[in-house]
Amino acid sequence: MSSLTQSRQPGWPGTTSLVLDEPLLWEKAKPGRVGASLPESDVPPAPLEEGLTRSDLRLPDLGELDVVRHYTRLSTWNFGVDTGSYPLGSCTMKYNPKLNEKLAALPGFAGAHPLLPTELSQGALRVLYETEQMLCAVTGLEACCLQPSAGAHGELTGIMLIQAWHRAQGNRRTKMLIPDTAHGTNPASSALCGYTAVKVPSGPDGILTVEAVAELMDDDCAGIMVTNPNTLGLFESNFKAIAELVHARGGLVYGDGANLNAVMGYAHMGRIGVDVMHMNLHKTFSTPHGGGGPGSGPICVSRTLVPFLPGPRLVERNGILEWDASAAPQSIGRLHPFWGQFGVILRAWAYMHTLGADLKRASELAVLNANYVKARLRDVFDLPFPQASLHECVFTDKKQEDFNVSTMDVAKRLIDCGFHPPTIYFPLVVHGAIMIEPTESESLEELDAFIEAMRSIAELAETNPSVLHDAPVRTKVRRVDEVTAARKPVLTGDM
Numbered sequence: 253m254s255s256l257t258q259s260r261q262p263g264w265p266g267t268t269s270l271v272l273d274e275p276l277l278w279e280k281a282k283p284g285r286v287g288a289s290l291p292e293s294d295v296p297p298a299p300l301e302e303g304l305t306r307s308d309l310r311l312p313d314l315g316e317l318d319v320v321r322h323y324t325r326l327s328t329w330n331f332g333v334d335t336g337s338y339p340l341g342s343c344t345m346k347y348n349p350k351l352n353e354k355l356a357a358l359p360g361f362a363g364a365h366p367l368l369p370t371e372l373s374q375g376a377l378r379v380l381y382e383t384e385q386m387l388c389a390v391t392g393l394e395a396c397c398l399q400p401s402a403g404a405h406g407e408l409t410g411i412m413l414i415q416a417w418h419r420a421q422g423n424r425r426t427k428m429l430i431p432d433t434a435h436g437t438n439p440a441s442s443a444l445c446g447y448t449a450v451k452v453p454s455g456p457d458g459i460l461t462v463e464a465v466a467e468l469m470d471d472d473c474a475g476i477m478v479t480n481p482n483t484l485g486l487f488e489s490n491f492k493a494i495a496e497l498v499h500a501r502g503g504l505v506y507g508d509g510a511n512l513n514a515v516m517g518y519a520h521m522g523r524i525g526v527d528v529m530h531m532n533l534h535k536t537f538s539t540p541h542g543g544g545g546p547g548s549g550p551i552c553v554s555r556t557l558v559p560f561l562p563g564p565r566l567v568e569r570n571g572i573l574e575w576d577a578s579a580a581p582q583s584i585g586r587l588h589p590f591w592g593q594f595g596v597i598l599r600a601w602a603y604m605h606t607l608g609a610d611l612k613r614a615s616e617l618a619v620l621n622a623n624y625v626k627a628r629l630r631d632v633f634d635l636p637f638p639q640a641s642l643h644e645c646v647f648t649d650k651k652q653e654d655f656n657v658s659t660m661d662v663a664k665r666l667i668d669c670g671f672h673p674p675t676i677y678f679p680l681v682v683h684g685a686i687m688i689e690p691t692e693s694e695s696l697e698e699l700d701a702f703i704e705a706m707r708s709i710a711e712l713a714e715t716n717p718s719v720l721h722d723a724p725v726r727t728k729v730r731r732v733d734e735v736t737a738a739r740k741p742v743l744t745g746d747m
């Protein structure tokens with residue numbers, strides 16, 4: 253079928269609507285069609301050397317306009333924070349002010365070359381330096397390193413620091429304590445450093461207890477990784493006592509700061525015993541993310557770990573910023589070429605400068621919004637941890653199970669209602685989890701519309717569950733086979 257007949261409906265002139273159907277590029281291709289016209293060559297063709305041509309890589313034959321329309325049409329089906337509400341728990345899909353984009357696009361920043369002499373890059377270096385200082389102020393920690401490219405990379409850096417500190421003491425510890433509510437990157441980062449992850453069960457109210465940690469923390473444990481607030485949206489209120497216990501038994505404390513959006517200006521991470529933590533600039537400090545775009549996961553450390561930080565470090569001498577060339581014998585070395593993810597760091601710098609002390613207000617509103625959603629849905633969805641939470645709340649499908657309706661059905665129906673589904677089936681400790689993080693950017697009207705959609709879904713579960721089983725119906729594709737898509741991706745036109 254050609255692309256045009258595919259997008260036509262029988263008995264309907266033209267195409268189906270302005271939301272155009274779009275076949276695969278392989279289906280649009282016409283043998284011999286090309287995307288570029290070059291003038292006729294005035295030299296005789298020379299055959300490529302043996303081995304330089306590939307016959308295994310097939311590409312569809314397409315004109316330039318075919319390709320432009322294809323991707324432009326696909327882009328109109330995309331859903332982003334700029335399209336609508338995106339309450340994906342633990343991901344902090346907040347609005348990213350366009351001012352940040354504008355600054356990142358300024359030629360002096362976008363075109364800056366990291367090999368320029370420092371006297372010609374004082375402005376860009378000032379952005380880095382101030383960002384380090386602001387992040388230290390937000391976390392209450394001693395020093396910052398902007399090199400890591402994502403939260404997971406920050407975790408790896410932090411665990412390497414903890415390992416370097418242990419080695420410097422002559423310790424050879426082999427285990428890392430990780431709560432059962434942790435993000436999967438926590439055990440992965442520990443494993444990359446050779447540690448065996450030891451699961452710490454959370455207490456009945458969703459937070460860690462000192463007793464559970466005391467039971468497992470021995471002199472073979474290098475430390476503990478704790479997400480605070482945790483992935484249930486709860487503040488780990490025993491954090492300080494746990495940190496003291498871990499320190500007393502010779503370990504260090506990693507703080508996963510992915511949920512910092514809930515506590516900016518409220519939690520002093522240094523004072524509660526964090527030795528190293530990462531922040532996700534792309535979550536908390538407003539860089540568009542999702543879909544694999546660039547991120548940035550700086551770490552902040554306590555005084556204990558400063559000597560081990562990756563280098564070189566940025567220092568200010570007589571008002572001039574430069575990279576410190578002096579030897580740092582205990583440094584774990586570089587983890588990123590040049591300056592880190594400069595564009596993302598710059599957006600975070602702009603965001604923090606714009607809000608200033610109002611960062612605290614952003615956290616307050618993020619918490620208020622999550623608790624509003626929670627209060628307005630708790631009578632229709634099961635709420636396993638009913639106490640006040642911070643920036644996100646976790647429901648389950650327990651009440652809908654009786655009608656054979658699952659969390660997946662709820663999520664798919666939300667798409668039909670025009671909302672990006674929340675995070676589902678995570679954290680793993682909650683069966684059928686629906687984890688909602690509205691963020692501070694959503695207005696009362698948006699929250700109410702989301703709540704109304706969720707309440708209508710709860711009602712449909714009782715009155716007409718087949719509507720939920722069929723969802724989504726208003727999308728280009730219906731339910732996709734996610735397992736097969738992940739396990740057996742089709743990357744060429746051969747099906």
Ligand SMILES: *Cc1c(COP(=O)(O)O)cnc(C)c1O
Binds near residue numbers: 403435483508510547
């Ligand atoms: C997002 C997240 C991470 C990982 O961060 P990335 O930037 O995606 O690598 C780690 N821990 C928690 C709790 C997170 O939400």
